[in-house]
Structure formats: structure tokens, C-alpha cells
Amino acid sequence: MCLAIPGRIVEVIDEANRLAKVDVAGVRRTVNIGLLDGEDGGVAAGDWVLIHVGFAISQVDEEEAIATRRLLEQMGVEYEQELAELKASAIE
Amino acid sequence: MKFVDEFRDAELGRAVAAEILAAVEPGRHYKLMEVCGGHTHSIYKYGIDDLLPANVELVHGPGCPVCVIPMGRVDDGIALAHEPGVIFTCFGDMLRVPGSAGTLLDAKAAGADVRMVYSPLDALRIAKANPGRQVVFFAIGFETTAPSTALTLKRAKAEGVTNFSCMCNHVTIVPPLRALLDSPDLRLDGFVGPGHVSTVVGARPFEFIPAEYGKPIVVAGFEPLDVLQAVHMLLRQLSEGRCEVENQYSRVVPYEGNLRALEVMAEVFALRPHFEWRGLGFISQSGLRLSDAYADFDAELRYGVPGVRVADPKACQCGEVLKGVIKPWECKVFGTACRPERPIGTCMVSSEGACAAYYNYGRFARERELV
Numbered sequence: 480m481c482l483a484i485p486g487r488i489v490e491v492i493d494e495a496n497r498l499a500k501v502d503v504a505g506v507r508r509t510v511n512i513g514l515l516d517g518e519d520g521g522v523a524a525g526d527w528v529l530i531h532v533g534f535a536i537s538q539v540d541e542e543e544a545i546a547t548r549r550l551l552e553q554m555g556v557e558y559e560q561e562l563a564e565l566k567a568s569a570i571e
Numbered sequence: 572m573k574f575v576d577e578f579r580d581a582e583l584g585r586a587v588a589a590e591i592l593a594a595v596e597p598g599r600h601y602k603l604m605e606v607c608g609g610h611t612h613s614i615y616k617y618g619i620d621d622l623l624p625a626n627v628e629l630v631h632g633p634g635c636p637v638c639v640i641p642m643g644r645v646d647d648g649i650a651l652a653h654e655p656g657v658i659f660t661c662f663g664d665m666l667r668v669p670g671s672a673g674t675l676l677d678a679k680a681a682g683a684d685v686r687m688v689y690s691p692l693d694a695l696r697i698a699k700a701n702p703g704r705q706v707v708f709f710a711i712g713f714e715t716t717a718p719s720t721a722l723t724l725k726r727a728k729a730e731g732v733t734n735f736s737c738m739c740n741h742v743t744i745v746p747p748l749r750a751l752l753d754s755p756d757l758r759l760d761g762f763v764g765p766g767h768v769s770t771v772v773g774a775r776p777f778e779f780i781p782a783e784y785g786k787p788i789v790v791a792g793f794e795p796l797d798v799l800q801a802v803h804m805l806l807r808q809l810s811e812g813r814c815e816v817e818n819q820y821s822r823v824v825p826y827e828g829n830l831r832a833l834e835v836m837a838e839v840f841a842l843r844p845h846f847e848w849r850g851l852g853f854i855s856q857s858g859l860r861l862s863d864a865y866a867d868f869d870a871e872l873r874y875g876v877p878g879v880r881v882a883d884p885k886a887c888q889c890g891e892v893l894k895g896v897i898k899p900w901e902c903k904v905f906g907t908a909c910r911p912e913r914p915i916g917t918c919m920v921s922s923e924g925a926c927a928a929y930y931n932y933g934r935f936a937r938e939r940e941l942v
């Protein structure tokens with residue numbers, strides 16, 4: 480549960496609840512983006528974010544996202560476990 | 572330097588390792604604590620300690636959220652899971668944490684409805700899908716995770732969900748650091764500060780470390796090069812006689828943190844006067860409960876949780892490991908009675924725990940390959 484994994488926002492699907500569809504290494508799931516709401520309106524489709532327990536906790540640039548993903552892939556089982564848990568998630 | 576080749580920039584990795592060597596004073600021993608379990612994991616995965624001079628020692632801190640949950644809280648959780656009609660939800664790592672008479676997984680085998688969730692929002696979804704049942708979410712984690720629980724509770728309240736409650740075990744990062752700095756057991760020269768927690772709290776809350784204790788701290792990312800650079804920044808501060816908060820991970824961590832996240836936490840949580848940490852005992856103002864405005868969602872109030880307090884098992888030395896006083900292999904049961912498949916202590920449960928990291932990467936004794 481400690482990992483924060485990078486994903487790219489595909490689209491905001493529920494404005495009121497701040498839910499967005501993200502793509503994490505080919506897996507598409509719903510996460511909450513409300514913690515990144517700021518004066519500038521928050522994150523939007525196309526942005527990369529780090530995702531922790533179903534919430535985007537920080538916005539990163541593409542290079543950082545890809546480097547983080549590479550690092551996590553090298554971790555092996557823990558990353559696979561995290562992806563498996565994400566796959567089982569069905570946030571509405 | 573076999574591991575350096577796996578770095579994002581291997582050249583730079585070699586250069587930093589060489590600069591570290593140049594920054595240390597030969598006769599001096601340096602003890603640096605990496606606070607976060609994610610760093611511990613990276614250090615052993617990439618053999619970062621092997622790249623450091625022999626007189627630079629990394630000790631592992633209390634920043635693994637699973638490791639610090641005391642047995643009594645696990646027992647309380649299990650008691651809740653056995654309440655009639657309750658669906659008990661928690662993160663996967665929590666399932667294997669030993670209480671005084673077994674784990675949540677054992678409770679599940681004994682018939683309790685215990686379900687693993689990826690997110691607190693999954694727990695809320697389960698509540699909405701099961702209006703006839705009560706759903707309890709066992710919340711753990713530092714400030715990295717607490718805002719997620721807070722937003723979930725805000726939504727539950729806004730939607731008037733009445734069959735959802737939370738047993739809150741969230742903890743805060745600053746008080747245990749202060750407790751460690753006050754402890755006479757341990758002489759530290761500086762800290763590699765936690766990365767993800769700092770995305771929420773920022774780097775500012777660590778200013779007391781240089782200001783009141785005269786020690787440097789560098790907030791760092793999780794790539795091997797990040798950790799190596801942070802060690803170099805610490806050693807440079809020490810050799811130049813400086814001590815301040817530096818942010819190696821500024822590409823992700825804003826110095827002021829995430830104001831929105833801090834705001835929702837302030838609304839939904841209140842500080843407990845004290846909270847028990849595995850192996851560290853009670854630390855004042857280190858844990859969060861639900862604020863009065865969210866009392867209706869507090870599982871501890873809803874169920875009159877037993878409030879069990881149990882001493883850690885005699886064989887277990889997790890407290891010393893969490894304080895960085897001993898290395899995992901110095902614990903008598905390490906790798907024998909206590910293994911990841913059958914943990915006695917919490918540090919062996921999550922892959923972020925120091926004992927699990929040592930075990931998984933084959934660190935059974937002192938040997939260090941020197942470069």
C-alpha cells in the first residue's frame with residue numbers, strides 16, 4: 480500500500496465527485512483527483528499523476544512518470560501486486 | 572559498482588558515489604536515518620549501501636505505516652470484524668499483521684467477513700452496495716494516505732451514507748522523529764526525509780530538526796540516484812558545517828506541501844492526545860481520530876471498541892529496528908521463527924518493512940562489499 484504509481488488521466492468522468500479514468504500501464508481504472516484541485520482548476524485529461532490508494536496525490540511530468548514506472552517495474556512482485564490490487568478496484 | 576548500471580543515469584550515479592567518498596572525513600562515523608520504508612526498500616534492492624564508504628551507515632526509521640501498528644489495535648480491529656453483520660475492510664498488507672491471537676486473515680478463516688480493498692473509496696462502494704450491512708474501514712497510514720480517508724469520509728457524509736464507519740489509525744510523521752531525536756539510545760547525524768509524505772505535508776514541518784536539534788535533513792525521491800544524492804547532500808552539509816532542510820525531490824515535493832490535502836485532513840481529523848506505536852510506546856499528539864464533525868462515522872464510538880493494550884511479544888525487537896538501534900539480523904528470531912510468510916513482528920509483514928527488505932535481499936549478516 481505504500482507505493483504511489485504513475486498513471487495518465489484519460490478523462491474526468493464525474494465532475495462532482497472528482498473522479499477520473501486513468502491509464503496505469505494499460506490498466507484503466509477510476510481514481511479520485513480531488514486532492515489536486517487548486518486555484519488553477521486541478522488536473523485534466525492528458526496529465527500524469529502519482530496514484531496512491533485510489534487517489535492522485537501529485538502531478539508529475541511525463542519524464543518523471545516514466546522513470547518512476549521503470550523503477551517500479553524493476554521492483555517486480557510488489558509492483559505486480561499493487562497493479563493486481565488496482566485491477567480489483569471498482570471506485571464509483 | 573554493479574548496481575549503478577541500473578540507475579536512470581549510470582554516469583551520474585558513479586559521479587555521485589565518487590563525490591560522497593570525497594566528502595567524508597576518514598576517521599568519522601556517520602549515521603544517517605532514512606525515515607521512509609520506501610527508501611529502505613530502494614537501498615537494499617539497489618545495494619546503495621554497498622556504494623557508500625564503510626564509515627557511512629544507513630539506519631532505518633519508523634516510516635512504514637504497517638510496521639508501527641501496535642498489537643492492541645489489531646486486536647481491536649479483529650473484535651470489530653467479529654461484530655454481527657459487519658463487513659470489515661482494510662488494505663492487503665494489514666491482513667497479515669499479527670495481533671495477540673492471530674491476524675485478520677485468521678479472523679476471516681474463522682468466519683468474519685474481512686475484505687481487502689485497494690482504496691477507502693472501494694470500502695465506501697461496498698457500503699453503498701450492501702445497505703443492510705455495516706461496513707468498517709480500518710484506516711492506516713501517514714499523511715500520504717490520511718487525505719484519501721478524509722475525502723472518502725467527506726463524500727460519505729455528503730451522500731448521507733449511514734452504514735459506513737472508519738477505525739482511524741492514521742499517524743503523523745513529525746512526532747516519532749522528535750521522539751527519536753529525544754531518545755538517548757540513538758545518535759544520528761542526519762535524515763533522509765520521506766518523499767511521499769512530503770508531497771502532502773511539504774518540507775517545512777521538518778524545519779525543527781535543524782532548528783532545535785542541529786541536524787540536517789534532505790527530503791528525497793525513491794530512485795537509487797535520488798537516495799544517493801540525498802546522502803551526498805547530507806554529507807556536504809555536515810562537512811561544510813551547515814544544517815538545514817534541503818529538498819532533493821523538488822520535482823515532486825512542493826516546500827509548502829499540498830494545501831488542499833492539509834485542509835481536508837484538518838476538517839475530518841483531530842489529533843489524539845497520544846497514540847501507541849509498535850515498539851516505540853505512546854507518543855503524544857502522533858495519531859489522528861475523526862473530528863467531532865465526523866463522530867458519526869467513528870467506528871470506535873459506534874461499537875465501543877475494547878481498547879486492548881498488549882505488550883509486544885518477548886522475542887520481537889521491532890521497536891529497536893524501528894528506532895534504528897539494531898539491524899534486523901540482530902533480532903534473535905530474524906529469518907528463523909520470523910519470516911515474511913510467518914511474521915512475528917510487523918517489520919517483516921510489508922515489503923517496506925526493514926526486516927522484510929533485509930530478508931528479501933538476503934541481508935543475513937553484517938557483510939558489506941566495499942567498493
Ligand code: SF4
Pocket residue numbers: 886887888889890892899902903904905906909910914915916917918919920926
Ligand atoms: S525479525 Fe521479526 S520480530 Fe524481529 S524485529 Fe524483525 S519483524 Fe520484529
